[in-house]
Amino acid sequence: MNYEELIPKIAEWAHARGIDQADPQVEFMKLAEELGELSAAYNKKNHERLVDSIGDLQIALLIFCRLVGVDHKKALNAAYSEIAHRTGETTPDGVFIKQSDIEKEN
Secondary structure, three states: OOHHHHHHHHHHHHHHHHHHHOOOHHHHHHHHHHHHHHHHHOOOOOOOHHHHHHHHHHHHHHHHHHHHHHHHHHHHHHOOOOOOEOOOOOOOOOEEEEEEHHHHHH
16 A cells, blocks of 8 residues: 555544544654654664554654644645755764754854
8 A cells, every 4th residue: 555545544543443533632642652662663773663663653643633733745845845955064973954053153
């Protein structure tokens, strides 16, 4: 199943369980829980759990978006539009520093 086919399936799954009518704060806490599980899987170098946690986090985020009235595609597009032409430097350990932050330091 491709990504576009999964989105309505996830919505149907959430609806069948009443999650799509839940308090957004509950789903927000689920996001935090899933992020913790992702962190543990990454730190323990458990690839299978890492894949599972990334999927769970995405599902929780999609449900949260619906609960708070945010179109996840529009949010992703807006975020990409913001970073698309961003300049800066990447440190040797992989941290990207925006040009505007570099200029603030100087």
